[in-house]
Amino acid sequence: MLDTLINNLDGMAYRCLNDAHWTMVFVSQGCLALTGYTPQELVHNAVVSWEQITHPLDRERVRTSVATTSSTNLRFAVDYRIVSKDGTVKWVHERGVAVADEQGTLVIEGFIEDVTSQRALAEAQQAAEQRYRHIFEHASEGIFQSTPEGHYLEVNPALARLYGYENAQALITGLQNISRQLYVKEGQRELFRQIMAEQGEILNFESEIYRADGSRIWISENAHTVCDAEGNLLYYEGTVQDISERRRYQQELEHQANHDTLTGLPNRMLLSDRVEQGIARAERLGYHLVVVFIDLDHFKFINDSLGHDAGDELLKEVALRLRRCVRASDTVARLGGDEFVLLLADHFRSSTVIDQLQRVLSEISQPVQLSGREFQVGASLGVAMYPGDGEDALSLFKHADAAMYAAKGNGRNNFQFFTRELNHVATERLHLEAALRHAIDHDGFEVHYQPKTDANRRIIGMEALARWRPPEYGPISPDRFIPIAEDSGLILPLTMTILQRAFVATRRWNEGRDLKRNPLRIAVNLSPRLFLSDDIVSHVHRLLRDADLSPELVELEITETVFMSRSERVLETLIQFKQLGLQLAMDDFGTGYSALSYLRRFPLDIIKIDRSLVTGIEREEEVAMIARAVLSLGQSLHKTVVAEGVENQAQFDFLRSQGCDEFQGYLLSRPLSEAGMSELLQSHGGFIPAPQSVDSTPATSG
Template identity: 50%
Template sequence: MNDIAPPNGFLPVLRKRRESAWNGIDTDRVLQVLVHNLDGMVFRCAIDEQWTMHFVSDGSRELTGYCPDELEYNKVTSLEVITYPEDRAVVRRAISTAMAGSGRYRVQYRIVHRRGAVKWVLERGAVVLDEKGQRVLEGFIEDVTEQVESQRQLADAELRYRSIFEDSVVGMFQTSIDGHYLAANRALAGLYGYETPDALIAGLSDIAGRLYVEAGRREEFKTLIREHGRVTDFESEVYRRDGSRIWISEHAHVVYSPEGEALYYEGTVEDVTAQHNYRQQLEYQATHDPLTGLPNRNLLQDRLQQLLNLAQRRGTKGSLAFVDLDNFKLINDSLGHGAGDKLLVEVARRLRSCLRDTDTVARYGGDEFVLILGDDGGLSDTLHILRRVRNAIGEPVMLDGQEVRVDCSIGVSVFPDDGAELGVLLRHADAAMHHAKKLGKGQFQFYTESLNAEARDRLALDSALRRAVEQEELHVVYQPKVDARGRPFGFEALVRWESAEFGSVSPVRFIPLAEENGLIGQLTVFVLRTACREAARWRAAGHGHLRVAVNISPSLFREKDLAALVRAVLAEAGLPPENLELEITEGVLMGDVQRTLAVLNELKAMGVYIAVDDFGTGYSSLAYLKRFPIDILKVDRSFVLECDQGNGGLAITRAIVSLAHSLNLRVVAEGVEQQTQLAVLNALGCQEFQGYYFARPMPVEQIAAYLAGG
């Protein structure tokens, strides 16, 4: 037994430590105090039938109920006697194994206390040689009853849980934070079309990518748990193993470690496909026309309100067109109601094909339809759609083997000019429609002359803008972006137009026009070059921390050389990329995602900062934001103006700031006009501010004085 300790035993061995460590210390007293105050029993015993004790510490009283004098040399009882009968062989085997091997052992067993109580103890010891060269045991015995009972209760609870888990008719799961299954029961496996839980765990290694039909749904699940600690009735459409789809409802929470670390999610899953489909069917029937499948009056009101809200936030307009079929009564009466229904279904199909995805067509009743048209493409697009509708309706239709033709009369009202409520807009559009019928069938008329006048003005403005680009009537002004105390971080470059014909033209008028007629690219390049040259001058004047922000038109993201253009402009101006900030709209993120991502990654690799402008109006999702290399979110002015009024503007602003912080993005509030707005935004955590409260856009000649504190 090479590992048996050398002679002189337990206490003498301790005394052989380095002399320097014991200088000036009463070693005997220290060892005595240490041994006799341990919470447990230190011992030396013979290796015999009774484990005859040579030495026992005072801890024996608490542990066994016997004092050391009663245990030493088996005066009253022996360790063998107080060892629980069924465990004696276990102890002897452990010591025999130690004697044949390393000499050290560890064994857990039961003893019977003097008062009859049964305790669990842990004995750790070693086979050593005593002063006479005889093999003895030296070790320590401690009470582990509480730990054993706790482990047993935990095991019992886990066994009961496992039984519930495995036999439940409800799907149950545990998933890692990063999105794979740790455990699943048979009910969940069957629900998802797998034969066993193990097959489910192996087959669904990527929950976010392979389970949910809707992209980003897993991130929404995680976000809700982060915010509320759990999710309840979290309904999602998911794929089964065979590719079929079902709707599920999840209830889940996060399980934390004692240190507060999120370990995994656990919860339940139920198949709610039948309930979901029934609810969808009821909702569809309540909001759609049963004949044509188009939205009905109920849904029309909701769609119009959405577009009105969006137009109000953006300061834009839209159109409501009332479409009435000409001679429908004649066809319906002559060919029968069945033929009339077929005609209505075909008209509905043609109307849908004429509109954009953002527009709405609804059946208002009988042979009347209503179109809600946004002004995303401006007046020219609206007129184009109306002509397309008129031409499409006028195409021949085969009804029961007979070719018939039907025209339509269209009346148009403009919101918010002609009203901001469905009833008012419909009344005005209906009046315009009747006027169109009087002028001759197959016509469309606007309720007022405002759009006709605007169309004429638009043509004149278009020509003037083209001349302005050629004759350099455009110039750039700069609005500071500051901290809460007004200290500047940089400036946003804004284009302005002083027209010889129209005077000062608002960007709200000429920027959309430039987007329509293709001049926006030239405008953007002009602003980019001008702003970068000016920022280089700030840097040379000792303001190297200032950044200049330039708005980039969505159309430029269709250009293959945008990054090359930016790189060339920076080099031409001698401006480092970190002094340039490019502002894009949410619409860019939700267009050609792969193309946009490639362009943004290329710009970000250069060192340019990327900001999302007017955030909150474009319905970007968390999943979109996380995919793109974005540095800054700019809260839209419409929310800033309402943030100090305690209404929806404050709630949306708070949500945007919280979202930005969770993604480590910087937040800029634009359009700050009041001190109360600044106080609210600063408290919410906005880092940068922009608006008339601090400074209006200023010409380049005033910037030096502004930076000097003038």
């Protein structure tokens, strides 16, 4: 299994002697694809040595590079050629370091990968660059390269002329912020970036822009993202055309035919067209398209009592408020009278729809001044979602209308889904969210602590766990309330509450202890969404300072989903946490597909083995093999390995025999209240006693 994990890397891991032959003492299975030789042929120079495989013209250069870094205890990296078994010459990239092995002998450990195609590509790109440059300079269309942040990297003379600048350099120098300086419509650049992020390209993106002299023109952009080999965005690249005349004529005709004269919103005709487009997009991307019928409550009373002018003012105000509640990709339309329709695109779960509908109700219900008097109106909302509630515009309109009347019958100023199941989910979620807010505001959460021990069952730390027992619902598991906290924006105050209490308790438990020899560390799991927020490091730092707790006593547990998104941002945040002095742990290790590459790339201190690799370890050989491989991997990478979910003595004994560093589970202790944890620390000299008899039957988790 360890070989399998290592072989997820495209290349060859090795350990070799620092001798004249580069005698290999270990190579991974990747050597076969790299060199054509099996590990058995290469290890101990059984058939061939690595010195022989290295291209004769590169041997001296490679040896010099390794020798230079080895003498200074630095890592080396070198590109050179090898001759594979079939005579093929390949370019490889080698990274490694000289270390002492178990007997104190200096050996080289590293990784070698095939970069032949990359070098060939680089040479081809150099030749193509000259051809591209000629086209770039003499094209009649504007051509650009720009950063996502809004800076031009490269433009051609045609684009400079189009934008009214003397030359390309003048454009680059003069346009330092594309979002603010170029586009007339606020948010247009953000819409451009959003579409590029979702689709990787943009076609016929039409915008009104400022030229250098302040005049305006309409342009159409076609662009795509350019990424590096790992999929990280480098820049945008595209073309620009002037479409001012066509756009002006088109806008004039379209607005007259497709918009409501009172509010300026799309009318029924334009709405129908956008529904068809939205259905096509939703079908293609697998998202929901949401149709919301809105009927103002008691509009007829206002219209009849104050007059049509006041009614019109109310309709225009509601139109403005609805526009504030939706994104640029959504549509607000007026069907007539006091009936409005929202078309919400690109939702993939009902919870995000619920959040948006709540904002709509809240916005509409704000007081409004009419004829010198203040009024407060509400609205009844009916919701139908494609594809579950209808696969065409007619069905969606019909079902949204029916749901709207259900909202009126349910007391007005609320929303109803056409689907009964979604109504149940929406109602339950709204109630839980309200209870969650109340619990955060009124100290309704508890923090429990599950001890972690070393191989001698000495308590060395604990994991802080949020517990919620609202009186009206009973105990609610974190699997239910954490997603609600994330979606509603409550995850930050909830986490800060848990961290604050855990930090204060940990400081108290460490008072009088020898922190160099016997510290008690607190482990806390950070929500993926919270980890990726902009200011999480500063929040944690503030709590540590307020609690007067040393950062070295804190372990942050991060799930693998974090590492699968925005890797550069993740790396930056991890480095900031490390600079504070915190320990970093990968939680649920062994459940994903790329964990080994994460361990190699990110500055992690601890591997926390998922309970699925512990359950059955004492009776299922395959589980035991996997656990043994993971433990060996952790030891090789010099990571602290923690096993969670240890439920019986047989599991504990097996893991201890394989060199596991720390243990957590029901065998040792269930999660305890703060008082219970304090009592446990004071009893038995800080050790958890072993059971009187060995029981290999797993304990139930209750």
